Amino acid sequence: MSEQVAQPIWRPLADGLPFFAALSNGKRKRSVSDLLTLLVTLLLAGLFAGLSVPTSGFEQALVNLIGAIPSFLDVLWRLGVACLLLWVVVILVSSTVRVRVEVLVDIAAALVVAVGVALAFSRQINGVWPSFSQAASGGSAGSVPLISLACAVAVSSAASPHLSLPFRHFxxxxxxxAMLCVVLLESSTPFGALLSLLLGVAAAAAVHLGLGSSMGGPNLTGVGVALAQLGLPVDHLVEAPRQSSGVFLADAMSPTRGAVHIKVYGRDARDTQLLSRLWRAIWYRGATRPAMTREQQVEHEGFVTMLAASRGIAVPQVLVAGMTDSGDALLAVAQRGIPLEPGPTVAVEKIWQIVRSLHQIDLVHGALNLDSFAVVDQEFLLTDLSTVTSTTSRDQQLTDLAQTMVVTAI
Incomplete structure (x- = not known):
């Protein structure tokens, strides 16, 4: 079902190192994950700040163990710290050379927030403001928190959503x-290094929450090239007016197939990260596991769509599905139609008939809403089958029925 396409579709088509994921001035949005990251990191930072002074017995044992490590290994630990500094320089230089103003703005804002928050924590923990030496290298006795580490983490974290996935992981x-090396160099305590890390991540999350963060959006030209290589040339390719979390939607016209609706699951898209996958795994516990990779997501949705069509259920026709060498996956179906709108025009019986037909072939949807249905040539279709799973669970069928009641009552 899946085919390989050489052209990457989730990053610019220009030659060179694919360092950045999204196009310059690409879409940004405020994410719930940024809010959760900010809240969790601040909560943990407060906890470690309380544990840092006075030093606990456990932390002191770690410090004593570190003190027993031969000093000739310090050169290795300094190399680890130097790698972080070099990484920061690479980010700054790449952003400047590629004129990624949005990245530089995020970095500058995160640095300001990181310095302010780290200074405030240092004052609260130690009772005095840190000297320049303590802020930069920990001074002679180590600093809690280490402000330079917090700033470096803030730079890396602020730039992270803009980077392609391999560099993000790197x-x-x-x-x-670098955090481990800082502890081994005794520039900070174990809890102090963790606190510095948390403050840097919190600073970046605060900036992303305030300014919005990069979605890692696709290059529409690349989407068109990938579809052409799959045997489905299209034109008039535009972003769909309604977008869904975890997938990029586009509409186009094919000379041979008419209106086409495309879904792209990108390797670099932030919404396809672990949080949404874990949530779906929890929601579908006890049933067939949801597709976990981009290729599996496309294959799964394509398969259940064709299965439903073979059983007479009104769904779009699957045109092509493919996987690029860079790890992006796409699914193209015949025209999606006009999404339903709240109001008396909703055909209640047609919607109930579609849901009952799904259950008759042991399929459940799990996330029914108005956007799950559309009208094409006066025919009602179930257009979004990405969450459909095969199960005989009565509980999940009842969930579908409850969601259908809400849809038809709007």
């Missing part, structure tokens, strides 16, 4: 390695 590993 940055996280560099940050974790």
């Amino acid at each position: 940055g996280r590993w560099v940050v974790l390695a």
